[in-house]
Amino acid sequence: MRKIIVALKRKNVNNAGTKAKNDIEYFLAKDGFEKLDIDLNDIDCLDFVHSSLDNSESKMIVVQYGGVALPIIKKILRCIKKIPNSKVILILHDVESLRSFKSNKFSFLEKIKSKLEINIFNSVDILIVHNEVMKKKLLLIGVKSRMESIEIFDYFNSNIVLPRENVKNNKICFAGELSKSKFLLDFNTKKYELDLFGPNPAEKYGEGVSYLGEYKSSELPEHLNQSYGLVWDGTSLETCEGFVGKYLMYNNPHKTSLYLSCGLPVIIWDQAAIAKFVDKYNLGFTIGTLNNLDKFMSTITDDEYFKIKKNCMEMSYKIREGFFIRDAVVRSIKRLQ
Known part of the structure; x- marks a missing residue:
């Protein structure tokens, strides 16, 4: 054949x-x-x-x-x-x-x-x-x-060195076409930092949000040294709204694969279709809203995080192969x- x-x-x-x-x-x-x-x-x-x-x-x-x-x-x-x-x-x-x-x-x-x-x-x-x-x-x-x-x-990714399992910081990354992710304009965080990557950033973002540039897809993983990857889209922090937000109920966002190929636990909308995959393999945290993100993140213990991190490291090898x-x-x- x-x-x-x-x-x-x-x-x-x-x-x-x-x-x-x-x-x-x-x-x-x-x-x-x-x-x-x-x-x-x-x-x-x-x-x-x-x-x-x-x-x-x-x-x-x-x-x-x-x-x-x-x-x-x-x-x-x-x-x-x-x-x-x-x-x-x-x-x-x-x-x-x-x-x-x-x-x-x-x-x-x-x-x-x-x-x-x-x-x-x-x-x-x-x-x-x-x-x-x-x-x-x-x-x-x-x-x-x-x-x-x-x-x-x-996600083929041959040039990165996976982060050590025992490293944790207070940073979250978000990668993608930033102009369509309108929720970012209302995002504010005091206890954590949100690092943005991708084209068409806004002129200004809220407290705790930083734009770190646009990179080729083959180069981007080298810059993802945060502790979490965010999977969210649409116009609202309350829930994923609009065409791009609701589409998460059916599709597998490529950014999820990007984060997991880097061994990063994901934070994802609990109604996203791929949230079931995250729960099945214990690869991150599913949440209903971003409005209480600071409070939610403060409940994650180090033991819980590093257990999930280990799962993500193991999953990264599958995804990269x-x-x-x-x-x-x-x-x-x-x-x-």
């Missing part, structure tokens, strides 16, 4: 989304997947896909979904599905039908996009989704393809054979 991962890219594009996809390509290469690069700026890319894969040998083809216009990914998948003896595994990164979801109400344009997205999901042999919550929600909105859960995205995506792909292939 020939194992292939199709890499859909545009030249000279570099962002966190690209990091997640590149990591999956790297990890699957370790398991014998050959990479087929497709430049989306090449108008002949579809013919290239077909000519490269069209033979009688059985093929397991992995495609990553997210960051590509729906009509383009639809055409590419349609082309791949025509190849004899091929099975398609689609790895989901972002799901617009869930990102835009709000109380069962969609605008006309959102309905059209959602229908197209669901049709794309139903055109492949199996989906690798973020978690069981996402899987159940996709079933409810009409996805009929088989699904496997990845649990958490892996691609355990979760490799396992999800193996499970998917078994179901298709």
